[in-house]
Amino acid sequence: MAGNRGVAYIEPGKVEVHETDYQKLELLDGPGVNPANVGRKLNHGVILKVVTTNICGSDQHMVRGRTTAPPNLVLGHEILGEVVEKGSDVEFIEVGDICSVPFNIACGRCRNCKEGKTGICLNVNPARPGAAYGYVDMGGWVGGQAEYVTVPYADWNLLKFPDRDQALEKVLDLTMLSDIFPTGFHGAVTAGVKPGSTVYIAGAGPVGLAAAVGAQLLGAAVVIVSDLNEGRLAQARSFGCETVDVSKGSPQDQIEQILGVPEVDAAVDAVGFEARGHGEGAGKEAPATVLNSLMEITAAGGAIGIPGLYVTGDPGGIDEAAKVGALSLSLGTGWAKSISFTTGQCPVMRYNRGLMMAILHDKVQIAKAVNATTISLDEAPQGYAEFDSGAAKKYVIDPHGMVPQKAA
Template identity: 80%
Template sequence: MAGNKAVTYLGPGKVEVATIDYPTFSMKDGPGVHQANVGRETHHGVILKNVATNICGSDQHMVRGRTTAPEGLVLGHEITGEVVEVGRDVEFIKEGDLVSVPFNIACGRCRNCKEGKTGICLNVNPDRPGSAYGYVDMGGWVGGQAEYVMVPYADWNLLKFPDRDQAMEKILDLAMLSDIFPTGFHGCVTAGVGVGSTVYIAGAGPVGLAAAASARLLGAAVVIVGDLNADRLEQARSFGCETVDVSKGDPKEQIAEILGVPEVDCGVDAVGFEARGHGREAADEHPATVLNSLMDITAAGGALGIPGLYVTGDPGAADEAARHGSLSIRIGLGWAKSHAFTTGQCPVMRYHRRLMMAILHDRVHIAKAVNATPIPLAEAPRGYQEFDRGAARKYVLDPHGLLTTA
């Protein structure tokens, strides 16, 4: 194979589809690749022909210039594909298998992996626990918004779909298993959502909508989604959620109108560090707003699931403290209310098989909930632009035209 088209980051607001090297079973030097990983042999991996590879809000943070991502970085960590080449040391995954790739890269051998903490594997990123494809400070593993990608530790990482024809019939739903569906589900599980719960989800982007669908799957009595974007709030209402327009002010009063009381059992932050204020402050960034608001409206003894992304370096932050990930959090309020907090990457492997079964047996229609929209790989720059403008869609890149024929 001579080449491999992929989406690359060129600087704030700029992406392009370029030709990069076809993947091999050895890590090469390049933008974002940690020098300790250069030359690393990955005969435990496979090469995938990508069937679907999604644009994520986390990618958008980099493309906006809100991280320290280097120019030339190949983007993309939400990957679904067909195995076209198997490494020497792979035992169980076979050529032709159709698989979902967790966005977390995990070795399956370290203490954290063995404890199910695959989001913070100790062996894949020389800088810190945890890694992902095509992401800043995550070890430099080449991203998957491409025609082909190498996936390491294939026997451990890959989720094989049991029947290819059945999987292709539901491929847009299954494409959500690499990240946003497990991430939204994790946010709800860690917030304590269960049968009869009332839950407030901050953010109606794809992760927030996936969290809302997850809350309904978990048996929540009332799911309330808050956002500033009218189209995204309409998308949340399309599958049975109540909504709060935070541009009208603090969500507390609107929650009281829905529930009769100004608080919920469970809170989920699906916004992260680019949060805006409420009411008259909605035009400006206030990165601690969502966390402080959730503490205010979540009942004493409740929990907050925080799948929204927070970073240690934000060159575009509003103040010096926020540039280093330091926010004015009302931790005293959370302490006084005995709240539990869960942050960090979702350990996708903890959930993805069960969520796959829910999809295959029509217990959930996650692609419809997040308005999954396939576009050709060549149109990725347009997808990024429209997503950045607030489109109520989850853009799914179709590198080989296989989604349109599914």
């Protein structure tokens, strides 16, 4: 029987590539698996040979020790793969198909799935609505930073690419469909971005850059991206964004220099709970900084999209409130300005097919925008370290050497 290898979280600051069991069409016991999920039969699932799997900023929260993730959890929720085995109940997906895997695991049968709320499926995680691969408190589904991975409810979850050769040619763009491109786009959509909008995006990591690309696709007149990292700001400028360096202070003055007014129509939080202060507080953790700043700079009646991750358990939180996800928000500011905001997992299936078509028909180059950089499975620990140091790259793991050299 074939073996498997995967990238496992060991302890804060450390990941390793481990030998693991070959995947089965059954959810077995293991690190982080909810006991009620153990033994769950997956005749509706497939086993994928992983073509590409990406390192995500959300993975970094776990690797930094900022969640309750258990040791030896195999990581990875951004997955694109080739079907090598299918369950007896799979009807429409075939062995050999190359597919994108939404990071949300969804059954397609519950009330929320039927309403398109696939990020909060009611049937895949006994602990709470919503599940994901290789992620803490998300049901224990094994992660995809590996050679092989199991995907349940395959007919529902998988986005099949129409042409194998075309998919492999554009694989570095298409691998972004599992999470960051739909997630960034969702941030822009929920912020109300439309033709002519002025948009401010906090955070120039891969999700922030994907949100900027999404805002451009939606017709924004000006997209402003902020960060503390000049390398990441330069990456944002490389595809036409304006930038704000928040180490120089609150963003209002810099926004006014760009737009003539100190506010924008729409804003996106692509930072999340490990936010840092602005100006003199730059570099010091201040988890409510971004949300409070966005309420200040968003015009009355505007909206804030919040794809940035916030958690209910943070062992490294700066105080007791932050350790349970309680932040000091200026909700009165938001109320007085009638600002709406949207949080939570992106329902990937709401967007992934349309974004796939934009990629396949050359309307967008998301891999170039986020500086997609291919590494081998064995190089994953180094990729994690470089990403954590602020590298302006999106690391794409290529476990089987299937990414064409010309696309690398």
